[in-house]
Amino acid sequence: MEKKNQFDTDALMLELGQFRRFHVVNYVLLAVVSFALAHYGVNYVFVAADVPYRCVVPECEAANSTEYNPLWLESALPESTRDRRCFSKTPLDAEYCAPGNFSDELRPCDRWLYASKDTIVAEFNLACQDWKRTLVGTIHNIGMLVSLPILGYISDRWGRKRALILSCTLVGAIGSLKAFSFSYEMYVIVEFLETVAGASAFPAAYILTIELLGQDKRVLTTAFLGIMLVIGGLSFALLAKTFPYWRTFILVVYPPSLLFLSYIYFLPESIRWLLSKGHKEEALVIIEKAAKMNNVTLSDDTIRQLTTVDEKVKIDDKKDQEEEGLWLQVLRSPIIVTRLAICSWWWITCTFVFYGLAINSVSLAGDKYTNYMLVVSVEVIAVVTNALVLDRIGRKRTLLIAFVVCGISCTAIAFVPKNMSWLATLLYLVGKIAITQAFSGIYMYTSELFPTHARHSMLGFCSMVGRIGSIVAPQMPLLAIYIEWLPSVLFGATALLAGGLMLTTPETLNTRLPDTIREAELIASQPQSTKRDEAKGQTNTTDAQVTSRF
Numbered sequence: 001m002e003k004k005n006q007f008d009t010d011a012l013m014l015e016l017g018q019f020r021r022f023h024v025v026n027y028v029l030l031a032v033v034s035f036a037l038a039h040y041g042v043n044y045v046f047v048a049a050d051v052p053y054r055c056v057v058p059e060c061e062a063a064n065s066t067e068y069n070p071l072w073l074e075s076a077l078p079e080s081t082r083d084r085r086c087f088s089k090t091p092l093d094a095e096y097c098a099p100g101n102f103s104d105e106l107r108p109c110d111r112w113l114y115a116s117k118d119t120i121v122a123e124f125n126l127a128c129q130d131w132k133r134t135l136v137g138t139i140h141n142i143g144m145l146v147s148l149p150i151l152g153y154i155s156d157r158w159g160r161k162r163a164l165i166l167s168c169t170l171v172g173a174i175g176s177l178k179a180f181s182f183s184y185e186m187y188v189i190v191e192f193l194e195t196v197a198g199a200s201a202f203p204a205a206y207i208l209t210i211e212l213l214g215q216d217k218r219v220l221t222t223a224f225l226g227i228m229l230v231i232g233g234l235s236f237a238l239l240a241k242t243f244p245y246w247r248t249f250i251l252v253v254y255p256p257s258l259l260f261l262s263y264i265y266f267l268p269e270s271i272r273w274l275l276s277k278g279h280k281e282e283a284l285v286i287i288e289k290a291a292k293m294n295n296v297t298l299s300d301d302t303i304r305q306l307t308t309v310d311e312k313v314k315i316d317d318k319k320d321q322e323e324e325g326l327w328l329q330v331l332r333s334p335i336i337v338t339r340l341a342i343c344s345w346w347w348i349t350c351t352f353v354f355y356g357l358a359i360n361s362v363s364l365a366g367d368k369y370t371n372y373m374l375v376v377s378v379e380v381i382a383v384v385t386n387a388l389v390l391d392r393i394g395r396k397r398t399l400l401i402a403f404v405v406c407g408i409s410c411t412a413i414a415f416v417p418k419n420m421s422w423l424a425t426l427l428y429l430v431g432k433i434a435i436t437q438a439f440s441g442i443y444m445y446t447s448e449l450f451p452t453h454a455r456h457s458m459l460g461f462c463s464m465v466g467r468i469g470s471i472v473a474p475q476m477p478l479l480a481i482y483i484e485w486l487p488s489v490l491f492g493a494t495a496l497l498a499g500g501l502m503l504t505t506p507e508t509l510n511t512r513l514p515d516t517i518r519e520a521e522l523i524a525s526q527p528q529s530t531k532r533d534e535a536k537g538q539t540n541t542t543d544a545q546v547t548s549r550f
Contacts, residue, residue, distance in 0.1 A: 009272050010512055015302060016287070018217055020294035026212055027221065029267050031228045033168060033205045033260065038232025039239070039253040040171055040198065042358055044191070044474075046240040047178075047249065048136040049368065051116045053127045055088040055109035060097035068115050075099035078106055082481070086128040118244040124184040130478055132184060137359065137474030139188045141351075143195025145467035151200030152460020155207070156453065161269045163456070164204035165260060171198025172257025179250040198257075203463060206443055207456050211272040211513075218444060223387035226440045230383065233376035241369040276452040276515055280306055330454065335521045340458060342501050343446050346399075347466025349498040350439040353406060353491045356473035357432045360487075378429050382437035394509040395445045396502055399438055403499030406434035411492030414485035435495065448508035449523065452515045469494075 016022070056063065057076050075098075076091070077084040086109055089102035114122035126132050147167075155163035174194040181187035209221050236253070243249040271290075274283035284306045291298050330336050361368075361375040382402075389398050409431035416424040443459075450458035476487040506523045514520035 009275055009515070012271070012287070012302060015296065015298060016290050017294045017296050020296075022290040022293040023212060025293070026267060027209065027224075029263065030205045030209050030212075031224060033164065033201060034225045034228040035232040035235070036168070036257055036260075037202050037205075038229045039236045040175060040194075040257075042137075042355065043236070043240075043250075043253070044136045044140055045359060045372065046237075046244075046368075047119060047246045048121070048133050049119045050130070050133060051114055051119055051121050053085060053112045053114045053122070055086070056111040056113050057088050057091070057097075058111075059091045059095075063111065065113065068113060072097045072099060075102050116244075119246050120181075120184065120187060123246070124187070126184065130481075134474045134478055136188060136191060137355075138471050139192050140195050141355075141467045141470040141474070143192045144199035145464050145471065147196045147199035148203070148460040148464035148467070149457070150196075151204065152457045152464075155200070155204050155456035155460070156273075159269050160204050160208045160211070160273055160456065161263070161267055164201060164208065164267070165263050167198045167201035167204060168257050168260035168263075170194075171201065172254050172260070174198070175254035175257070176251065178254075179247045200460065203443075203456065203459055207447065207459065208267075208270055210444070210447055211270040211452075219387055219390045222390075222440065222444050223383050226383035226386070227380060230376055230379050233379070234373055237369050237373045237376065272452055272513075329517050330458075333517055333521060336450070336517060339449055339505060340461065342505060343442075343449065343458075343462045344465040345501055346438075346442050346446070346498050347462045348469040349403070349494045350435060350442055350469070351466045352469025352473050353410065353431070353435045353495055354439050355470045356476050356487065356491055357410075357428065357435065359474055360428075360477065361432075375429070375432055378433050379436040382433045383440055385433075386437055386440050390441060390444070391509065394507050395441060395448070396505065396507050399441050399445060400499050400502040402434045402438040402441065403495045403502060406431045406438065407492045407494075407496035407499060409434060409492070410488045410495060413488040414492075431491070438495075438498070445508060448511070448513065449505065449520065450514070451517050451520045452513065454517070 019027075052068075054068070054073070054077065056065065060072055060076065061067070061070065076089050078087055078089060083106065087106040088109055090105045090107055091097065092101050092103055109128070112125070112127040114127070117123060120126065120136070121133055151163050151167055154166070171194055174190065174197050178187060178190045178194065181190060206222075206225060209225060210218055212221075239252055240249055243252050268286045268289070269282070271283050271286055274280075274286070287298070287306065330340065358372075358375060361371050386398065409427045413424050413427045413431070416427065446459055446462055447455055476490075480487050508523060511523055512519075514523065
């Protein structure tokens with residue numbers, strides 16, 4: 001049942017103004033978080049990157065030899081690209097290493113010489129153990145799967161601000177420990193713990209952002225956060241190129257995250273979250289500060305609602321949100337459960353394809369740092385496109401097109417002839433742009449489908465289940481060794497299925513953010529106003545209310 005006396009948060013946000021000083025200051029703080037987090041999400045792409053290595057041939061060189069390409073080398077190694085890293089030919093005469101002195105009999109290597117010691121492959125002697133190298137990315141994403149529901153619960157129970165600061169500072173502290181790893185086992189354990197602690201920072205920052213600003217600024221702010229991630233990704237690649245040795249690189253990118261502890265004093269809690277939890281006194285302090293910074297005067301009606309405690313509403317809220325329990329409420333709603341399952345598949349698709357293509361980028365021909373920057377740079381196209389179309393043609397249509405384009409592009413790669421590598425690269429970039437557009441939009445769309453008091457938990461659940469995709473993605477290069485075309489077909493098929501499921505959920509364009517499960521269920525039945533309708537409504541009344549979002 002709808003609560004008639006429930007505080008209208010959207011009207012309050014409109015009254016405080018849109019994108020004024022208070023909003024800009026806090027938005028900049030959250031944008032800095034997005035920039036920093038881009039350095040942590042996929043750092044294993046470079047830290048655990050493959051490096052050239054070869055067998056040490058004891059009959060022909062000393063164990064501590066540093067000459068990587070001696071004259072006799074080509075004769076001592078098998079012709080097969082797969083075999084020559086892990087096997088060597090047997091010399092006919094142990095005292096003689098001329099080109100003709102090697103038989104075709106292969107023997108496994110027991111020592112290797114590495115062309116570079118910049119990654120953990122050389123440091124921990126992971127030659128011919130590709131599964132250990134790719135396992136780092138899988139362990140990273142398993143940590144995310146564990147982290148998201150935990151931090152989501154903290155965010156919905158104790159606040160977005162606490163979840164954000166806790167996550168950011170822990171990722172800086174624990175992540176820095178990786179630089180002091182003395183074994184592969186220690187490295188992957190710390191990698192897991194770092195991700196468990198810090199994986200939920202971006203969802204917390206994103207939710208703080210969309211709950212800070214009004215409906216008409218939601219797409220713009222999402223786009224700006226996306227651009228900050230792109231800039232952070234470019235910075236990440238430049239730092240990796242400037243500091244290629246993995247221990248140095250880690251000590252450059254992780255410790256600065258400890259500075260986010262200062263956000264205790266600078267970043268306010270989400271007003272919407274405080275009001276949804278009944279913390280009117282704390283919310284009033286922040287609202288008055290925002291009004292002062294924005295140079296606006298709150299109406300008498302707003303002050304009265306904020307300072308008057310409606311006991312009936314408080315009792316109803318406690319019964320709904322505490323006695324009944326969050327997940328019990330969700331499970332009692334077939335609409336929300338179905339929506340949760342569909343959203344989870346979208347997230348699996350986005351993480352699987354997005355990270356799969358990102359990981360494969362360093363395997364493309366050319367400089368791996370340049371390739372990574374190119375792939376990250378094209379994401380700007382997706383972010384800008386979303387900013388232009390999400391508020392015009394709607395969330396569903398935009399995401400449907402993005403998934404279908406991605407699916408077709410990735411599937412087509414499998415059928416491109418080897419002598420047309422330029423076409424494969426073009427399709428690869430189109431697929432990357434499309435999945436980035438879907439990933440960027442799915443954050444907003446998922447958030448708009450669920451109620452305020454459960455928003456971070458639902459978003460966290462979808463993101464958690466979605467990590468199944470990013471757990472599998474690092475293994476795609478291994479799969480390509482055996483069936484080269486299969487990864488791209490898998491990317492395409494999952495994207496096309498996600499596009500089909502987009503037809504089963506409601507449009508959220510110009511709808512209000514639901515504060516209760518009942519409001520979330522009724523999204524599909526809400527009349528969707530146009531921008532012209534909103535403008536007309538705002539000019540005809542001084543007490544205009546922003547259409548609630550989700």
